[in-house]
Amino acid sequence: xxxxxxxxxxxxxxxxxxxxxxxxxxxxxxxxxxxxxxxxxxxxxxxxxxxxxxxxxxxxxxxxxxxxxxxxxxxxxxxxxxxxxxxxxxxxxxxxxxxxxxxxxxxxxxxxxxxxxxxxxxxxxxxxxxxxxxxxxxxxxxxxxxxxxxxxxxxxxxxxxxxxxxxxxxxxxxxxxxxxxxxxxxxxxxxxxxxxxxxxxxxxxxxxxxxxxxxxxxxxxxxxxxxxxxxxxxxxxxxxxxxxxxxxxxxxxxxxxxxxxxxxxxxxxxxxxxxxxxxxxxxxxxxxxxxxxxxxxx
Numbered sequence: 001x002x003x004x005x006x007x008x009x010x011x012x013x014x015x016x017x018x019x020x021x022x023x024x025x026x027x028x029x030x031x032x033x034x035x036x037x038x039x040x041x042x043x044x045x046x047x048x049x050x051x052x053x054x055x056x057x058x059x060x061x062x063x064x065x066x067x068x069x070x071x072x073x074x075x076x077x078x079x080x081x082x083x084x085x086x087x088x089x090x091x092x093x094x095x096x097x098x099x100x101x102x103x104x105x106x107x108x109x110x111x112x113x114x115x116x117x118x119x120x121x122x123x124x125x126x127x128x129x130x131x132x133x134x135x136x137x138x139x140x141x142x143x144x145x146x147x148x149x150x151x152x153x154x155x156x157x158x159x160x161x162x163x164x165x166x167x168x169x170x171x172x173x174x175x176x177x178x179x180x181x182x183x184x185x186x187x188x189x190x191x192x193x194x195x196x197x198x199x200x201x202x203x204x205x206x207x208x209x210x211x212x213x214x215x216x217x218x219x220x221x222x223x224x225x226x227x228x229x230x231x232x233x234x235x236x237x238x239x240x241x242x243x244x245x246x247x248x249x250x251x252x253x254x255x256x257x258x259x260x261x262x263x264x265x266x267x268x269x270x271x272x273x274x275x276x277x278x279x280x281x282x283x284x285x286x287x288x289x290x291x292x293x294x295x296x297x298x
Contacts, residue, residue: 031220035230039095039263044188044237048150051228054219057149058142062150063109065138071115073122081155082148088131088156089115091122096165099295100127102157104175105217108143109136109216117176120288127166131156145209145217146181147229153186161192161261167291170194172295177201180279181208184231184242184260191239195298197291198244200280204256205229232256235263241270243294248275 039049071075074089089110092098101121105114110132118128133149134141142148154171161168173196175183180201187196202208206225209216218225227233244261246253257273264271276283276290 024217026155031206031210033065033210033225036255036259037204037206037227037230039235040227040233042234043237044185044234045190045239047228047234048189050161051224053144053147053225053228054222055144055217056089056219057217059133060138060145060218061108063107063136063138066109066111068110068132068137069266071112073114074128074130076130079159080153080157081134082141084134086134086139086141086155087137088129088153088159089161090130090163091128092119092163092165093122093125093191095129096128097167098165100126100129100160100163100166101171101172101174102110102153102160102186103130104129104153104173104179104186105130106175106176106179117288120292121174124199124292126172127160127163129156129160134294135214143217145215145229146178146185147218147225149182150185154190154192156259157186157190158190174288174291175199176200177280180244181229181231182278184238184244185229187240187242188228188231188234188237189239195240195248195295196238196242197287197294198242199284199291200246200250200253201231201244202253202256203230203232203244207252207256232260232263235260235271236267236269238264238269238271241294242272243291244271244273245276245283245287245290247279247281249279250283290296 068087077090133152135143176199180198183198261273276286
């Protein structure tokens with residue numbers, strides 16, 4: 001693990017830990033949790049087109065809003081999604097054409113510390129966009145618990161692809177924690193990406209929302225609501241090569257991550273899961289370096 005990753009550990013990760021990167025533990029809501037979520041062979045993008053989530057709580061993200069002023073090394077950019085203007089942070093390298101990555105933050109608010117997690121990609125010459133999603137940071141739209149937000153991720157990716165000097169053929173997506181789940185769902189939703197890397201992204205929505213019920217904004221009486229938020233259920237829908245990383249100390253992550261990858265490989269897809277030494281945060285530097293090498297190989 002190089003000096004770049006060490007810098008991430010000491011600065012950015014500590015900032016994120018203080019900025020609600022993971023929701024606080026709360027009492028679980030009562031709903032049935034399957035021992036093993038089903039595998040659904042329908043295409044996720046097609047399923048999304050036909051499904052509308054039923055929100056039982058209409059409101060903003062559960063995390064307190066933070067300013068959206070661009071941090072050092074980024075410019076503030078407006079992008080459009082579902083008829084609303086949202087904000088992203090953007091960095092374009094001098095050398096072009098450049099590969100590009102959509103980096104999806106953890107938690108439910110975009111904070112300045114998140115931007116430092118893109119440092120490795122920026123130093124490697126990547127264009128980077130980090131979007132704030134609907135309902136976050138005081139922006140318009142209702143928080144849905146990483147479902148409707150998927151449209152914002154795809155809109156940010158399209159915006160990045162249109163930036164001058166970006167190589168549309170080398171567009172990638174990566175993200176941490178909730179952003180890791182968003183990464184996997186995005187990789188199932190479009191063929192725009194050359195590759196995807198998830199860092200500690202939960203793949204089983206039943207288990208995730210049982211731990212963090214304060215994030216539930218949808219009808220928990222519908223199994224379909226959980227399925228549409230679970231990459232584990234649609235593992236045959238990945239449309240690009242994927243790597244699913246998680247910390248070796250994250251015992252809850254191992255089984256669902258490995259099962260997601262195994263289901264994808266059975267369908268002939270280039271998807272693998274791997275444990276990286278550390279916990280939800282300390283594994284991030286090595287995961288990022290591995291993702292950079294993976295993207296370069298593609």
